Amino acid sequence: MSPGAVTEPVRxxxxxxxxxxxxxxxxxxxxTVAAVLAVKTALHGQVSVVGIVVCALCFGLWLGFLALAHRRIRVLAASAEPGALAPRHATATVLLTVALAVCGAALVL
Amino acid sequence: MVVHVIEFVRNVRLWFAPQQIRQEGSTPDYRFSLANERTFLAWLRTALALIGGGFAVDQFLPDLRWGWRVGLALALLAAGVLCSLRAVNHWVRCERAMRRGEDLPVSRFPAVLSIVVAVVAVAMVVVVLVGWEG
Known part of the structure; x- marks a missing residue:
């Protein structure tokens, strides 16, 4: 190892x-798979206003999920020893999942 | 059962309060925290698979009677919700135990979930065999 490499973080x-x-x-x-299935359920049969609203909602939840994952991935990539996941971050991810299930229950009924 | 519910509610506060966990004990090796995070994500994927399964039952078994189809779909969706809530709860408990240097919490949940999944699978087989004739 060259002397210049000392400051590099240990992998x-x-x-x-x-x-x-x-x-x-x-x-x-x-x-994504769950959201696609949700959208398929929402737009099944004749297209209704409720179907379109729930479809948009599922899309929004999916975007939120991607954004949370992207934020965490950036933190993980930024440092060699990243800090622990913030509880709020974990809770937000779980709440998005629960919201998707609630959309599903609304669609199925 | 009641004890579990009470502890669950007490833990809900911790889900939203990062500083409360950080005040306790000492920061564990970052690798342990990351392993805990991956376990949390694996449980979340299980929850998402259950939710996806709920949608799939509703979509791909259209010949079933309404009651069976909706019942199975709702059961799978409810299992997904339970699984995801339990995922974050277990993650918080593990994180806290590691900070305090305690033993990691043990849980009956994996056994319960696998029995539920097995029962649902058998129900699916029966429903598909019987439902198609009726």
Missing amino acids: DPGLQPERTRLAWRRTTLSG
């Missing part, structure tokens, strides 16, 4: 930040 051999980043990616993928 975690377990690649923990990268694995966590990929876990977020997988989660957004699952969220």
Whole structure:
């Protein structure tokens, strides 16, 4: 190792930040599948006002999910030893998931 | 059961208050926190899969009687909600235990969820076999 490389952060051999980043990616993928199924349910049969509203709502929830994941991924990429996830961040992600399920219940009934 | 509900409600405060967790104990190795975060995300994916399954039952089993279809879909959606709420609750409990240097919390939830999923799967088989004739 050259003397100039001393200031570079030590890379975690377990690649923990990268694995966590990929876990977020997988989660957004699952969220996308659920949102697509939700939109399909909303626009099934004849298109109604309620269907379009719920469809827009699901799209918004999906965008929110992506934004949260993107924020966390940026934090994970910025530092070699990223801090723990903020509880508010985790709660927001869960609330978006719950909201998607509530949309689903409204559509199914 | 009641004890669990009371503790759950008490933990809900922590979901929104990062500073409260950070005041307790000492910061654990960042790798432990990240591992906890990945476990949380894995549970969240399970929840999303259950919710997606609820939508799928509603969409792809149109020949079923209304009651069965809606019942199964709602059961899957409710399981997804439960799973996601439990995910954040368990994450908070683990994070706190690590800061305090306590043992990680044990949980009956994985066993309960797997039994519920097994029961739903068997119900699906019965419904698909019977529902198509009736």
